[in-house]
Amino acid sequence: MADISTLGEFGLIDHLTNDLKLENDSTVKGVGDDAAILDYTKKNTRVLVTTDLLLEGIHFDLTYTPLKHLGYKAAMVNFSDIYAMNGKPKQITVSLGVSGKFQTEDLEELYAGIKLACERHTVDLVGGDTSASATGLTISITCIGEGIEGKIVCRNTAQPNDLICVSGNLGAAYMGLQLLEREKRVFEKGGEEGMQPDFAGKEYLLERQLKPEARKDIIETLDKAGIVPTAMMDISDGLSSELLHICKQSGVGCRIYEEKIPVDYQTAIQAEEFNMNLMTVALNGGEDYELLFTVPVSMHEKVNELKGIKVIGYTTSDPNERVLVTPEGPEMTLKAQGWTGF
Amino acid sequence: MADISTLGEFGLIDHLTNDLKLENDSTVKGVGDDAAILDYTKKNTRVLVTTDLLLEGIHFDLTYTPLKHLGYKAAMVNFSDIYAMNGKPKQITVSLGVSGKFQTEDLEELYAGIKLACERHTVDLVGGDTSASATGLTISITCIGEGIEGKIVCRNTAQPNDLICVSGNLGAAYMGLQLLEREKRVFEKGGEEGMQPDFAGKEYLLERQLKPEARKDIIETLDKAGIVPTAMMDISDGLSSELLHICKQSGVGCRIYEEKIPVDYQTAIQAEEFNMNLMTVALNGGEDYELLFTVPVSMHEKVNELKGIKVIGYTTSDPNERVLVTPEGPEMTLKAQGWTGF
Numbered sequence: 001m002a003d004i005s006t007l008g009e010f011g012l013i014d015h016l017t018n019d020l021k022l023e024n025d026s027t028v029k030g031v032g033d034d035a036a037i038l039d040y041t042k043k044n045t046r047v048l049v050t051t052d053l054l055l056e057g058i059h060f061d062l063t064y065t066p067l068k069h070l071g072y073k074a075a076m077v078n079f080s081d082i083y084a085m086n087g088k089p090k091q092i093t094v095s096l097g098v099s100g101k102f103q104t105e106d107l108e109e110l111y112a113g114i115k116l117a118c119e120r121h122t123v124d125l126v127g128g129d130t131s132a133s134a135t136g137l138t139i140s141i142t143c144i145g146e147g148i149e150g151k152i153v154c155r156n157t158a159q160p161n162d163l164i165c166v167s168g169n170l171g172a173a174y175m176g177l178q179l180l181e182r183e184k185r186v187f188e189k190g191g192e193e194g195m196q197p198d199f200a201g202k203e204y205l206l207e208r209q210l211k212p213e214a215r216k217d218i219i220e221t222l223d224k225a226g227i228v229p230t231a232m233m234d235i236s237d238g239l240s241s242e243l244l245h246i247c248k249q250s251g252v253g254c255r256i257y258e259e260k261i262p263v264d265y266q267t268a269i270q271a272e273e274f275n276m277n278l279m280t281v282a283l284n285g286g287e288d289y290e291l292l293f294t295v296p297v298s299m300h301e302k303v304n305e306l307k308g309i310k311v312i313g314y315t316t317s318d319p320n321e322r323v324l325v326t327p328e329g330p331e332m333t334l335k336a337q338g339w340t341g342f
Numbered sequence: 343m344a345d346i347s348t349l350g351e352f353g354l355i356d357h358l359t360n361d362l363k364l365e366n367d368s369t370v371k372g373v374g375d376d377a378a379i380l381d382y383t384k385k386n387t388r389v390l391v392t393t394d395l396l397l398e399g400i401h402f403d404l405t406y407t408p409l410k411h412l413g414y415k416a417a418m419v420n421f422s423d424i425y426a427m428n429g430k431p432k433q434i435t436v437s438l439g440v441s442g443k444f445q446t447e448d449l450e451e452l453y454a455g456i457k458l459a460c461e462r463h464t465v466d467l468v469g470g471d472t473s474a475s476a477t478g479l480t481i482s483i484t485c486i487g488e489g490i491e492g493k494i495v496c497r498n499t500a501q502p503n504d505l506i507c508v509s510g511n512l513g514a515a516y517m518g519l520q521l522l523e524r525e526k527r528v529f530e531k532g533g534e535e536g537m538q539p540d541f542a543g544k545e546y547l548l549e550r551q552l553k554p555e556a557r558k559d560i561i562e563t564l565d566k567a568g569i570v571p572t573a574m575m576d577i578s579d580g581l582s583s584e585l586l587h588i589c590k591q592s593g594v595g596c597r598i599y600e601e602k603i604p605v606d607y608q609t610a611i612q613a614e615e616f617n618m619n620l621m622t623v624a625l626n627g628g629e630d631y632e633l634l635f636t637v638p639v640s641m642h643e644k645v646n647e648l649k650g651i652k653v654i655g656y657t658t659s660d661p662n663e664r665v666l667v668t669p670e671g672p673e674m675t676l677k678a679q680g681w682t683g684f
Contacts, residue, residue, distance in 0.1 A: 028388060029496070032497075032498075032591070033427065033496050033497050033498075033575075034392060034423040034424070034426040034427050034497070034575055034576060035390040035391055035392035035423050035424055035426075035427045035429070035485075035487065036390070036391045036392070037388050037389070037390060037427070037489065037494060038382075038388060038389035038390075038391060039388055039389070040380075040382040040383065040387075040389050041382065041383050041384070041385065041386070041387055041388075042383070043383065044383070045382075045383055046370060046379050046380060046381055046383075047379070047380035047381070047382050047389055047486070048377040048378070048379060048380075049377055049378045049380060049433070049435060049468065049469060049484070049486060050376060050377035050378070050435075050469065051435040051437050051469060051470055051471070051482070051484055052437070052471065053437035053438070053439055053471060053473065053480065053482050055439045055473070055474075055475050055476065055480065056476070057476035057477075058439070058473060058474050058475060058476055059473070081376040081377050082376070082377055084376040084377075085375065085376050085377045085379070087377070091391070093391060093392075093393045093484065095393050095394070095395035095482060096395070097395055097397045097400070097480070126391065127391060127392065127393060128393055129393070129394065129395060131395065131397065131400060131401070132397075132400050133397050133400060134397065134398070134399035134400055134477070134478070135399075135476070135477045135478075136476070136477075138395065138397065138439070138480055138482075140393070140395050140437060140482035142391070142393055142435065142484040143377075144389070144391060144486075145377065147379065152379060154371070154375050155374075155375050155376070156374075156375075233375075233376055234376060249374070
């Protein structure tokens with residue numbers, strides 16, 4: 001294993017980025033100068049910028065997170081923010097703070113994950129820096145994307161009586177996290193020698209937690225169908241929390257139906273095994289990186305025909321209405337219990 | 343003092359950013375959505391992107407760094423990277439990782455410094471996030487700037503026989519750091535009760551370390567004089583290190599003259615007091631954030647007339663030539679001893 005200090009900062013960045021190819025027309029110059037140079041002069045184009053800071057021990061646990069997966073996910077959560085604006089991610093910068101416990105090979109793994117994510121979403125890695133850290137691993141990624149004027153979708157533009165839609169299914173990433181946390185506790189208590197965690201049949205939940213996919217496909221599906229959502233965001237902190245953001249910022253209320261909220265059967269099985277309330281998991285479990293959006297009610301039939309998208313309720317004109325309708329009848333008040341980072 | 347957790351992440355960001363006004367035409371939408379929206383469609387405009395990660399205990403020491411100064415400096419070092427491309431900083435995003443030892447008021451101080459820097463350089467704060475950290479303070483800033491095609495200056499475009507120029511003076515920030523480190527050691531050894539550090543007459547050195555100014559004025563001066571440097575970068579790791587970057591990337595050599603390297607008299611006095619070699623300080627001391635650039639030799643008279651800019655030598659066609667000429671005659675080989683972060 002190669003010690004990082006033998007390469008030095010510039011040697012390390014060279015080493016990690018020397019095989020990069022630039023894929024996007026908007027990338028004029030990438031890694032290697034004081035700043036990257038981009039061209040966003042194309043007519044009606046807008047630059048979208050989002051940034052995420054991931055800290056070891058807070059946002060990820062290296063006990064059960066392979067570095068390649070971590071790199072992949074770190075890039076993906078940023079892409080997700082750009083898709084959530086109805087844009088396309090085009091460039092990222094990656095800054096790392098790395099403590100002495102990491103070797104060059106570890107950073108190669110991390111970068112391999114970042115590069116794989118970039119490749120799959122045709123994003124160019126254009127800059128960043130790497131420095132020592134006193135403790136653990138710090139990853140800061142900034143993503144720059146392209147939006148088209150008039151088609152960029154914000155959070156504050158939902159209208160009363162819009163349909164509320166979500167992509168994919170919810171709660172799976174959270175159940176994956178619970179599984180990993182349980183195995184970590186078993187491991188730390190020191191189970192039998194050589195005991196391996198039993199994840200058979202639970203691969204989907206683990207993948208949702210460790211290797212989420214930003215929903216580029218949904219953005220493309222909506223575009224092909226000629227649908228521009230009235231408001232949109234990605235679900236990183238849980239459906240309840242995100243929906244209340246849209247409502248608050250748009251000045252509308254909402255009514256959603258418990259039975260309409262999409263849940264994978266593996267999520268349901270795992271929730272039962274853990275004796276957890278499935279709806280709490282689906283409403284408040286974070287990190288699914290699905291898209292939550294609103295469309296005019298006139299789009300009802302069109303949206304219903306689209307694969308992977310479900311209508312779960314509608315917005316109302318009363319900003320104080322925040323209702324979850326349960327199959328048994330009683331109406332509950334939606335609350336944001338998502339993880340807020342403090 | 344208010345505990346940060348009482349506000350939560352979103353409350354905290356709201357609290358810290360609710361008084362922001364957007365000043366630049368290119369800023370369409372700032373804080374508050376999945377991504378900021380920028381407009382860089384103006385003809386011949388290019389987007390410049392740079393990012394910096396600052397970690398407590400590595401890049402700054404809160405024992406002697408006031409949080410407001412830290413915020414100011416964190417923004418300023420990013421602006422400096424954009425000026426070093428001959429561009430203008432326009433937007434920044436700020437991500438913070440904050441451990442339990444910090445109160446809301448501490449972050450207000452940090453943000454006050456960031457905002458002051460933004461105000462002075464007409465930069466809009468357009469996004470970022472704030473989360474808990476297991477240890478200490480992490481600051482990640484990304485700066486987006488505007489460059490004009492044909493006027494953007496990179497590091498790899500110096501030509502043989504160009505003049506090598508620097509702005510301001512060198513080594514002062516490093517001497518400021520030495521002063522602060524000395525007082526810290528005195529303090530930690532437990533000097534007399536109530537003893538105050540004696541910084542009288544040394545304010546300039548401290549300011550250079552704690553509150554550096556990105557050289558917007560130099561970029562404007564060059565522009566007014568009709569000078570576009572052939573290559574440029576800012577001096578964050580020391581003159582030697584940066585000059586060798588330009589030479590390596592441009593495939594040229596260099597000859598610089600010790601007696602031409604600009605040093606403030608306070609730096610000289612302090613170096614003598616600390617029994618340090620002044621030239622080592624000026625060549626290798628980092629964090630001055632002055633500009634290092636090359637111009638065609640035909641610009642000699644023009645450059646000589648400009649205040650605050652000094653010609654210190656010239657580039658040569660031999661990429662292996664890296665000479666420092668001393669007044670006594672002997673030629674030394676320039677070496678990069680700048681701090682590399684590992």
